[in-house]
Amino acid sequence: MLKRLNDKRGFTLIELLIVVAIIGIIAAIAVPTLVSTRGAALQSKAKAMLRTLSSAEAAYISKHGTYGSWTELVSEGYLDSRWDGTTFTEDGITYTETSSGSGAQTFEATAAVPAPISKTYTIDETGEITES
Numbered sequence: 001m002l003k004r005l006n007d008k009r010g011f012t013l014i015e016l017l018i019v020v021a022i023i024g025i026i027a028a029i030a031v032p033t034l035v036s037t038r039g040a041a042l043q044s045k046a047k048a049m050l051r052t053l054s055s056a057e058a059a060y061i062s063k064h065g066t067y068g069s070w071t072e073l074v075s076e077g078y079l080d081s082r083w084d085g086t087t088f089t090e091d092g093i094t095y096t097e098t099s100s101g102s103g104a105q106t107f108e109a110t111a112a113v114p115a116p117i118s119k120t121y122t123i124d125e126t127g128e129i130t131e132s
Helices: 002-007 013-064 070-075
Strands: 087-090 093-099 108-113 119-124 129-131
Touching (some): 013 093, 013 108, 013 119
Antiparallel strands (some): 087 093, 093 108, 108 119
């Protein structure tokens, strides 16, 4: 009878608990890293999109002498259709045209990155990105 019990194959409860504990430790290390990496990626994307807008505005002013609204930049082919209007959201980041338009001598736009980062980036005609 004793020999028959030893012939059975499988895992003991202790072995399973150890595996679960190891998986829990790995998850506790990996999840915060994943969250912070995603946040850094969203921040980088927001800044890159604002730089794209700044480049489009620079090209527009060199041709027309004034800054254009996002709708004008789209119609002239400087920006793609995502920018048509005064606000849009992509990957949770909300981009807003805060000041510009036909005949404007300045422009300003913001990109609001959602929680857990919760930062807002602003760019103006100087091309400088500020964080708040």
